[in-house]
Amino acid sequence: MDTVAHRGSIMRAEIIAVGTELTSGQKLDTNSAWLSRRLLELGVMPCWHTTLPDDLEIIVTALDLSRQRADLVVITGGLGPTLDDLTREALARLAGVELVLHEPSLRHIEDIFARRGRPMPERNRLQAMLPRGAEALPNPLGTAPGIWMTVPRTPCACPREEHPLNLGLAKPRTTLIALPGVPSELRTMWQTIVAPRLQQQLHSPLVFRERVLHCFGLGESAIEAKLGDLTKRGRNPEVGITASDATISLRLVAQAPTDAEAQALLDADEAFIRQQLGEVVFGSGDDELQHAVARLLERTQLTLATAESVTGGLVASRLTQVPGISRFFRGGIVAYQTTSKASVLGIPAHLLEQYGAVSAPVAEAMAQRVRQLFQADLAISTTGVAGPDPDERGQPVGLVYVGLAWTNGVRCCEVRWFGERLEIQSRAAKTALNELRLHLLRMLPATR
Amino acid sequence: MDTVAHRGSIMRAEIIAVGTELTSGQKLDTNSAWLSRRLLELGVMPCWHTTLPDDLEIIVTALDLSRQRADLVVITGGLGPTLDDLTREALARLAGVELVLHEPSLRHIEDIFARRGRPMPERNRLQAMLPRGAEALPNPLGTAPGIWMTVPRTPCACPREEHPLNLGLAKPRTTLIALPGVPSELRTMWQTIVAPRLQQQLHSPLVFRERVLHCFGLGESAIEAKLGDLTKRGRNPEVGITASDATISLRLVAQAPTDAEAQALLDADEAFIRQQLGEVVFGSGDDELQHAVARLLERTQLTLATAESVTGGLVASRLTQVPGISRFFRGGIVAYQTTSKASVLGIPAHLLEQYGAVSAPVAEAMAQRVRQLFQADLAISTTGVAGPDPDERGQPVGLVYVGLAWTNGVRCCEVRWFGERLEIQSRAAKTALNELRLHLLRMLPATR
Incomplete structure (x- = not known):
């Protein structure tokens, strides 16, 4: 991607996944990749994925860093009712506020248990506690509400002022959105609540559109050699090459003010690639x-x-x-x-x-x-x-x-x-x- | 895991995966989870997974942070021959040194192309360039050598001295190990070169030992019900259940001062599990x-x-x-x-x-x-x-x-x-x- 666009007008996001089952390698994090694709659709550039254990200090420190370097932070996981679900508390500490009970969320949780014909364990009350000043995002599929809040982007107190990430961060507050780690709950809440709202607020001056072409029969460097300057950094569309099990994939990402302009850029590059590579290109998107x-x-x-x-x-x-x-x-x-x-x-x-x-x-x-x-x-x-x-x-x-x-x-x-x-x-x-x-x-x- | 053990005598690791195909969500990072399990086996606690785009400034900044907060940093990806493979350059910048040609690596790359009967593209020469002072890790399966280097752990210049991560980090240098992103190359190099060498250097007071048992023919909750308190958190060994494509896996992690003690704990739990589940258990480790x-x-x-x-x-x-x-x-x-x-x-x-x-x-x-x-x-x-x-x-x-x-x-x-x-x-x-x-x-x- 154009390095200049990373700062200034293009919003940069960090995605944080919380759970020791992730950092220990017991479970694979699929949420962050899914969220990245959704953010790109909105014209937001996902620049960092961070995965953290269920450790309050580590989470608070990482959140503190993320609010400084990213414009938008999306956190998944750690909203459950058990003792090792620490996202709520970490957000409260970050903002320097206490956790307060959100009555509508509590009633929603009680309702869910009532519908299942089971008493609500006292622990689930925790899920209705939110940092003071934060907004609850309703969760139609589960007990944990999401959390939407903003915190001041404290400028880094670090004396090294030439630090590249301190440039161009002029916006005074960072938005943090915490969502459940259960993929179905996360996806539903993203599509129905978070994405529409972000779209409204973003007024992104640019849209990003992606296209992937798959090749077989030539090696990565041979393909790159045939494409000339196409894979040069800073181009628009930016063209990246990845190899997976002898299939070489070209990923084109175009940025433009409108969808039509982005598609036109992609069309031009795709035509050039097909002309250069001919029958080596076998498909696009999810094709095998x-x-x-x-x-x-x-x-x-x-x-x-x-x-x-x-x-x-x-x-x-x-x-x-x-x-x-x-x-x-x-x-x-x-x-x-x-x-x-x-x-x-x-x-x-x-x-x-x-x-x-x-x-x-x-x-x-x-x-x-x-x-x-x-x-x-x-x-x-x-x-x-x-x-x-x-x-x-x-x-x-x-x-x-x-x-x-x-x-x-x-x-x-x-x-x-x-x-x-x-x-x-x-x-x-x-x-x-x-x-x-x-x-x-x-x-x-x-x-x- | 015991939170106290995170700091002080237990080494903490950060795993960094590099590639825009990862931060953009095009590809799922499976290397970090695999590396986490391998680090735990060595008694090293993986505390951060970080995924970064192919952007030099972002990579250098993240490496700079990781060397301050982690004792060991393992980096995957970005060692290919193309222009967006930036790990080598980022490491050189971090260390403040230049990239120099490593002759044996160049000969290895030339050999590989010669055996395949193809000329080596000039670009692949880049893969033999290493930061001055770094050590090349031979890659028996591919062209990219790995990199092993240490850098001074510059104390955080941040004035907030109560910063929790600054405690107990007394070691003067951080070890950084960069490996190829291709899973087969990464795994072979880890098992044959990196793990034996880390084992020698670590002297960890506690060892973590993992054992995974695989089941087929019963659902996740049915299996959990048969195991009683075994899956309770805080137990040692800790037993986690994951389901993948109808195979249910039980992952046991024991911590003990010695390998023998950890294995004895695992043996006892495995015997209990096999007694409870009988023929439902079909294998262990990488068995399918x-x-x-x-x-x-x-x-x-x-x-x-x-x-x-x-x-x-x-x-x-x-x-x-x-x-x-x-x-x-x-x-x-x-x-x-x-x-x-x-x-x-x-x-x-x-x-x-x-x-x-x-x-x-x-x-x-x-x-x-x-x-x-x-x-x-x-x-x-x-x-x-x-x-x-x-x-x-x-x-x-x-x-x-x-x-x-x-x-x-x-x-x-x-x-x-x-x-x-x-x-x-x-x-x-x-x-x-x-x-x-x-x-x-x-x-x-x-x-x-």
Whole structure:
């Protein structure tokens, strides 16, 4: 992002998740990522995620820091009724006020217990205590109300005045919003109460719009090299590259005064990226390779079968994640033991003996045989060495052959992946799905 | 955990994850939770998780704070070759030194590209640049070396001397360790290099030992009810329950002066849990159901085949995640379309017509037929409705039949799962693996 925009007119947010189950690694924090996406939609830049244990001093100190560096602080968790729920008390200490009972919240909590036909434990009364001056945010799904308050942004007393974060923080108060950690309660309260209210108050001069494009078949640096200055920092849209399990994703974030202007910026960059990378780009948003394959099967109306060895069913399993794929995906065979390749798939014994199970001729025969067995238009196969040890013929870990058979032919590609067993299996499955995708692309009518 | 132990003699750690894809919510940070568990094992208390965007000023400022409040700082991400990988530069700025080329790291990177038969892009040279005075941590799986360095813990210049975090921080230097964000690289480097070295240096007065037991077949509250006071807070070991995709995990954390004492505490609790829950407990640590099944196949020396419809290859794929499974797992058939169930698997047409593809008789026939085809001792099958829509006979989303065939018989179980398509597929696969596990348990010699 443009560094200048971080300060001044663009609001910067900190998201704080409270709970020892998070800092101890027992539980994964998914709320902060969700809130980040919601904040970006509102034109607020999430700059810090902070996760804290159920320790009052640590929480108060972190809140004190956050009010200085962020314009908006969203806190999740620590609003329950137990002794280790400390967010209420920490906010009161931060503001230098006491906790006072909020009668409507208490009645709401009593109502909930009454509806469940259970007496309210005395402890739950705690949930209706708010820092004096704070506002309660009603929680339609649970007992804990949220808290909305502002505190003065005390300038950092630190003598190092050149501290970069002290520049441009001219607003006199920081807004703090505390919400329950239960994801369903948090999300409902955010969408119904917090987001509409923030939208009203923000008058953000800029909107942020995000677009993600996914690539397969080229490495991260090769892709970056093809994109020239696109990934240079400070550009608008800013383009970031991330690699996850051999899929390379380009994330574009545009900022502009209006949605239409932001979308136009994204459209221009997407067009350039697609022109530079061509068929390497397979999808956008939540797409994975199997979704791209499913769309192409739909367009070509071709049926498919799979024969898997090294991927052990992963190609079929990923395909069947796509709803409606049963119209095109007939099924497949996992021929895991070499004897099964002969007995069930009918691979000629002489091929297995001459070339070994991990070889191009066997990969091609697997695809051809499974295509016949399932009477499919297309078939894809995998054979390789997932490790941890080389195969009995000494073929190295990570060597993978992908076979592809169609009405008029068969071919094979060889790749070498690195990593652990599960990574090799996953990347081999992606290689197979990608081969299929590239083949289907060539079968589309020329009009595309 | 005891709050007093947070300060003074117990080391406190901050974990910093770097990447705009994390602060923007595009990607979930799983590294910090994993590192927290590893730090606890070493007796180090993780007190802060901080996630930062790819913004040099923000990273430097956060590092500056972390070195003041934490004894140990572990940083993940930002070590890649691209322009937005800024961890190296931020560490150099923090230490007030320049980046210098580390020749052995450069040779390692060149080697990796040479082995892959590709030229090294000039950019990857950046990955061999380290802050002067820092030590490179070799990365056996990737190009980016890790960084180990110490910096003076500058006392906070803040005049508020009562600041709680300034107490007990007597050590003059803070250790910072930067590791790649790729989970496999991070984990391998942690286990082989970082953890052994930290262990040597720490001399912690208390050790924390963790044990995780995994259960399948009972819900979270049913399990909690069977465990009585075990999950009460403040107990030692502390026992936490988490549910993930229908697997319920019990995480025990014991603290004691020695490893032996901690292990004895864990042994006692584990014995109690196993007595209360019996066969519901299927494994520990990183075990998943397929690992329990693989161990039992090894003990019984039985061979296995799979016939999958609703799970689409997921059962086979999970089984083949286990190294060495090819000695027992012959293979399987994904009979996804109903016609494939008849043509490839040979399910009698009258069964399919009379009962429909999603039925107990078809599940049983699938298991029997695949067992014959693969000449296996045992076979497991799945058929069901993954959704989003009911099947053409109106069978509801989430209905799943699991068939099991062995030398002398066949049986079927019916379950109903709730959730989205991928959740139903995953839980159906787990149900199948669990049925197999329970069957194999009964086939063990009575001596167990």
